[in-house]
Amino acid sequence: MNDYDSQRIKNAIGIPQTDDPGKADIVIINTCAIREKADQKALSSLGKFKHLKKSNPNLVVGMTGCVAQLYGDKLLSKASHLDFVLGPRAIPKLAEIIKDVEIERTRIVETSYDIEEPFEILPYHENEKVTSFLSIQQGCNKKCTYCIVPTVRGKEINRPVEDIMSEAKYLVDKGVKEITLIGQTVNSWKNDGLKFADLLNIVGELQSLERIRFTTSYPRDFTKKLINTMKTNPKVCSHIHLPVQSGSNEVLSNMKRTYTVEWYLDVVNSLKEEIKDMAISSDIIVGFPGETEYDFNQTLKLVEQVEFDTCFSFKYSPRPATPAAVMENPVDSDIASRRLTILQELQRKITCKKNEDRIGKVEKVLVEGKSKNDFNHLMGRTSQNRIVNFGSKEDLCGKLVNIKINNGFQNSLLGSIL
Ligand code: SAM
Secondary structure (H helix, E strand, O other), X not given: OHHHHHHHXXXXXXXXXXXXXXXXXXXXEEEOOOOHHHHHHHHHHHHOOHHHHHHOOOOEEEEEEHHHHHHOOHHHHHOOOOOEEEOHHHHHHHHHHHHHHHHHOOOEEEOOOOOOOOOOOOOOOOOOOXXXXXXXXXXXXXXXXXXXXXXXXOOOEEOOHHHHHHHHHHHHHOOOOEEXXXXXXXXXXXXXXXXXXXXXXXXXXXXXXXXXXXXXXOHHHOOHHHHHHHHHOOOEOOEEEOXXXXXXXXXXXHHOOOOOHHHHHHHHHHHHHHOOOOXXXXXXXXXXXXXXXXXXXXXXXXXXXXXXXXXXEEEOOOOOOOHHHHOOOOOOHXXXXXXXXXXXXXXXXXXXHHHHOOOOOEEEEEEEEEOOOOOOEEEEEOOOOOEEEEEOOOOOOOOEEEEEEEEEOOXXXXXXXX
């Protein structure tokens, strides 16, 4: 979501980017507030630009994103070199705000949720990129007790289908072959009588689009209709990111996740039964207030049972104005760290084993470009979202190719083209 917003920010400003802040006329720090660490990182990176402003008083310095929304005008009093603060909903106003700062030399805070056209600014599309995100939803209506997203991104707004399709067509015309539809609880999308499963089929009608992905899904809103659409629409990839957060019903209830472990397993089992070679990834929080050793063991049990392809796991981080931040029985930080290490080690083994199991198989890979580590290799992804590197002298970017897998590592597969 933040990457997508950064692309929109680039487009809204419309001037070339530089990697050297010393050469910049405008510096924008786009921020995330989901955990305290990210929040602190944002504030410390703001400090880094103080000396630049001193040597170049015309430099415009702005902070955007969730930290900007969270602290608003407090940021201006904290950092005298900061010119503007702009929340994630207000990106369409960015160009106007920069102009005002440059001409009037005023300091501006824009954290309103009432932006008339919240999706108006499209992301900047980098030439030759064959994959792209497309936002179909902003904000979130869920009430997860740990989560700051509804506070900093506002209530859920579902983007109209015509609007989504016009961005999708624009991307496909630019050569995009794979679109990932994004939203905080993307599968809860509905608009004008249409449900998310209908939207997948509508997007799938775009001729030269090869693949559709979507993230992040909310377990409770995962319908049979959606599973059936994933099964029957060949463009929809066989991968789902479905955060479970905990394997304990007690913890899930305290998190207000509105589903049980049994419900979650039912969705996962239906997906695995209905869709061939289905890959499932997840997010888990450890050390949530009140989480006992028994609860944590339930989480380990769930991870062993589901065998996630990948799983992002986090130590619970209390966030301002969230119900969990004032809950009783906080978990000792060292205990939470130990649980995180155990969980990550278990998942590492599962991921490695799953990747090794691919050895000898032939995978259809959408080629995205050169491999990061070896310029003689190309890199692509399978429908299950596994990264595959393989040697090729040909430029196959945007092509679907068959790759025989020769090796499986923790984060990628290595293969040869057939
Ligand atoms: N909308 C997503 C959802 O339905 O869960 C959440 C997106 S959030 C950017 C990504 C992940 O961060 C969450 O799934 C959760 O595991 C983790 N997370 C959110 N709040 C957290 C907190 N206060 N402490 C630790 N991890 C957190």
